[in-house]
Amino acid sequence: MPKMISHSWGNNKRTFAEHQTHFQIPNVAETIVNSHSSGVIPRGAGRSYGDQALVSDGLMISLTQQDNSMDLEVHNSGLVSVKGDMTIGELLDATMPLGWILPAIPGSQHITIGGALAADAHGKNHWHQSSIASCCQELNVMISDGTIIRCNREVENQLFWATIGGLGLTGLITSATLRLQRITGTSVQVQTRTYKNLSSLLKGFEDVTASEEYAVAWLDLLTSRQPGRGVVRSASIYHQGQTMAKPKRFNQIHIPKPRNLNVVLPPICRSHNNLKYLISSKARDLRVTSIQNYLFPLDRVRNWNHLYGKSGLIQWQFILPDKETSLLEEIIVGFRKTSALPALAVLKRCGEASESYLSFCSPGWTLAIDLPATQDSYRYINEYNSRIASAEGRVNLAKDSCVDADLLDKMYPKLAHWKTIQKRFDPQGIWQSDLSRRLLLCN
Numbered sequence: 492m493p494k495m496i497s498h499s500w501g502n503n504k505r506t507f508a509e510h511q512t513h514f515q516i517p518n519v520a521e522t523i524v525n526s527h528s529s530g531v532i533p534r535g536a537g538r539s540y541g542d543q544a545l546v547s548d549g550l551m552i553s554l555t556q557q558d559n560s561m562d563l564e565v566h567n568s569g570l571v572s573v574k575g576d577m578t579i580g581e582l583l584d585a586t587m588p589l590g591w592i593l594p595a596i597p598g599s600q601h602i603t604i605g606g607a608l609a610a611d612a613h614g615k616n617h618w619h620q621s622s623i624a625s626c627c628q629e630l631n632v633m634i635s636d637g638t639i640i641r642c643n644r645e646v647e648n649q650l651f652w653a654t655i656g657g658l659g660l661t662g663l664i665t666s667a668t669l670r671l672q673r674i675t676g677t678s679v680q681v682q683t684r685t686y687k688n689l690s691s692l693l694k695g696f697e698d699v700t701a702s703e704e705y706a707v708a709w710l711d712l713l714t715s716r717q718p719g720r721g722v723v724r725s726a727s728i729y730h731q732g733q734t735m736a737k738p739k740r741f742n743q744i745h746i747p748k749p750r751n752l753n754v755v756l757p758p759i760c761r762s763h764n765n766l767k768y769l770i771s772s773k774a775r776d777l778r779v780t781s782i783q784n785y786l787f788p789l790d791r792v793r794n795w796n797h798l799y800g801k802s803g804l805i806q807w808q809f810i811l812p813d814k815e816t817s818l819l820e821e822i823i824v825g826f827r828k829t830s831a832l833p834a835l836a837v838l839k840r841c842g843e844a845s846e847s848y849l850s851f852c853s854p855g856w857t858l859a860i861d862l863p864a865t866q867d868s869y870r871y872i873n874e875y876n877s878r879i880a881s882a883e884g885r886v887n888l889a890k891d892s893c894v895d896a897d898l899l900d901k902m903y904p905k906l907a908h909w910k911t912i913q914k915r916f917d918p919q920g921i922w923q924s925d926l927s928r929r930l931l932l933c934n
């Protein structure tokens with residue numbers, strides 16, 4: 492297969508590499524074993540913002556098993572076995588009509604189960620359900636010699652915990668057994684609350700988490716008077732028996748491929764934020780909508796990443812413990828003094844960390860900011876990453892584009908252990924990505 496240029500979802504990272512998609516597991520094994528490429532990396536839906544699923548001069552490998560949602564059987568206990576390339580959307584479409592839902596759901600239905608597990612993804616209810624690791628019972632992982640190892644909390648548990656959150660660097664997840672949760676409806680009742688400043692928003696968000704299943708906040712980081720004002724949208728399952736409003740359906744908007752288009756400019760973003768804040772502050776009533784509409788707002792705009800033009804975007808997601816809210820505020824207010832443009836900022840509350848060695852979430856606040864990939868943005872991020880590390884926080888490696896490798900031991904205290912396990916299962920260093928090379932993860 493010829494090499495070609497591939498992009499990250501943020502379009503800020505590109506690579507010249509081979510990409511092979513196989514329909515049969517034995518073909519993947521054969522390809523990996525016989526690969527003469529300098530490095531192989533599993534690739535799911537390619538929705539990671541940075542260089543997690545890219546490998547320069549190497550081979551990106553995808554397993555596309557057909558008829559993913561056919562024959563999906565959910566046991567009475569909620570256990571379901573799924574293929575690694577199944578998407579979150581396919582899983583929900585197949586199980587929600589049967590009354591089952593994945594407890595931890597990331598913010599796009601296009602993400603694959605393999606990709607979500609490799610990122611130990613979290614949803615808008617982390618303080619209730621932790622990350623996807625908490626509902627993963629078992630994995631089948633193809634390691635670098637082509638064999639498939641079954642691993643769980645008892646059997647080969649080190650491979651299990653190194654693979655969840657392991658960014659594809661221990662092997663390819665061919666299938667997983669997940670424990671689903673019962674639901675009594677497929678809609679949610681959404682409440683929208685606006686807050687004039689960050690401190691009232693944090694307080695309001697905490698109050699909401701006591702009673703609601705899901706919550707997420709959008710922050711306006713562009714208003715000069717009250718940076719950090721925002722909107723909390725919380726939701727709980729709408730139970731059968733309550734009179735049900737018709738769920739609103741959204742048509743997908745399509746954004747063309749970037750040429751010289753870049754609409755993410757300060758005046759446009761400011762107007763958008765003012766309008767969004769104003770409209771949200773008028774929203775008084777509870778609204779009933781489908782779970783998907785609530786959980787996947789960005790999926791309504793197909794290829795929204797193209798809005799950032801040719802140079803693309805960076806998503807900077809970090810987490811800070813509660814005692815460090817002053818640093819959170821400082822980061823938010825600090826944008827005033829730079830020309831880095833925090834176009835979109837989303838705040839979530841996190842609870843217990845998972846046991847996976849490279850898991851991102853731990854108790855505290857996590858803020859994900861989308862910025863145009865400019866030098867000013869990189870400078871701003873790097874300026875604060877060391878402060879975040881010193882404050883017992885960390886950046887999300889599943890989304891990162893530029894963290895300094897020297898900060899990782901501080902941010903991820905189990906990194907050295909993860910490296911030992913990774914090496915044990917891949918002694919020849921077959922699995923590599925541009926991220927693993929940049930951060931010296933597999934040396």
Ligand SMILES: Cc1cc2nc3c(=O)[nH]c(=O)nc-3n(C[C@H](O)[C@H](O)[C@H](O)COP(=O)(O)OP(=O)(O)OC[C@H]3O[C@@H](n4cnc5c(N)ncnc54)[C@H](O)[C@@H]3O)c2cc1C
Nearest residue numbers: 535536537538539597598603605606609612613658659664
């Ligand atoms: C709009 C949007 C919303 C998002 N919301 C959230 C969110 O709410 N919470 C959250 O935690 N994350 C979120 N993410 C990030 C997303 O969960 C991760 O980037 C995820 O890894 C993407 O999965 P993918 O299938 O696109 O995989 P890719 O981008 O192709 O790969 C991502 C990583 O997973 C590895 N990988 C992929 N498939 C496999 C496999 N079968 N076996 C082993 N490794 C594999 C790759 O090697 C790579 O390291 C969001 C991303 C987007 C674009």
